[in-house]
Amino acid sequence: MESRKPVLTAKDYLNVTLRSYYLQNGFNYNSYQGTGYLFVIFPALKKIFKNEPEKLKEFAMENIEFYNTNPHMLPFITSMHLAMYDHGEDVEDARSIKMALMGPLAGIGDSIAQFGLAPLFSTIFAGLAMDGLSFAPMGFWLTMIISLLTIKLLMGHLGYKLGTSVISTLSEKIGQISNAANIVGVTVISALAVTFVKAKIGIQYATTLASGEEQVVSIQTILDKILPNMLPAIITIVVFTLVKKYKWSTYKLLALLFALGIGLSYFGILV
Incomplete structure (x- = not known):
């Protein structure tokens, strides 16, 4: 101006x-x-x-x-x-x-x-x-x-x-x-985004150690060691892109997030 x-x-x-x-x-x-x-x-x-x-x-x-x-x-x-x-x-x-x-x-x-x-x-x-x-x-x-x-x-x-x-x-x-x-x-x-957006991967698998003991490994634990709060950050970026670039409305976003949350939780992908 x-x-x-x-x-x-x-x-x-x-x-x-x-x-x-x-x-x-x-x-x-x-x-x-x-x-x-x-x-x-x-x-x-x-x-x-x-x-x-x-x-x-x-x-x-x-x-x-x-x-x-x-x-x-x-x-x-x-x-x-x-x-x-x-x-x-x-x-x-x-x-x-x-x-x-x-x-x-x-x-x-x-x-x-x-x-x-x-x-x-x-x-x-x-x-x-x-x-x-x-x-x-x-x-x-x-x-x-x-x-x-x-x-x-x-x-x-x-x-x-x-x-x-x-x-x-x-x-x-x-x-x-x-x-x-x-x-x-x-x-x-x-900081607010990664604090208030809650999403964790529920996939786990079992592996056998050299001692013969079986250990359960969580994908979420591995991701947290690489980059804590990676999933909340990705979700926030995707939502921001949909709003900023594709002009999605709040209600459309809520419908998508509800559908993904319920569907992925049902199959045990998210917890």
Whole structure:
């Protein structure tokens, strides 16, 4: 993109931050939060590309892709993302930053909200409720709402400040930063893929040792010694190819994976 004069104000970034509450409203198994993400930033996109309807359409389509992060951390991502658009940075550089922040901030946000604030406040207000304080359940609800809103506002402000300062001071190195972010993003997604994709080869065979003792050898054990998690990685690459190159839908992929999983498990090839 060509350099452009920024048009977004602090009020626009605040509006996008508050709209992050709508992130999950468009959740689906094709793009996860992709539809919601576009809805959150769309007013800001309309302002940036006010007189460029074709670019607005192009950038809207770019942001309806798969996305999945913690809703409370989202304002940090959207603020940086929009700051790059607003300053005319390349769309691929902005996308790399957006995708790289997805995984790490999802983990941080989940830890803070679900394993930090929720257990802490539930313990406090549960104790108060057991002591007979009728306001305790409402107190827990209000405390969580205020805490999470504070996090959203803080993340939105930090993303805006960091995004604008980075662009103004490192504008010539945005490409390098984007490449580094791309590497981080790919590393995180690769780690998630081999962790959550479960597939093992169930084929075994018996062999007789020199001592005359019979030993059962597992193909999966041999593969793990050559390259751990080889099968999950292959499945992930095949699925990615079907989606990226052949434009398969989520439902078509699920039907294929269900059929292969059931069929290969029935014949003992997979376990």
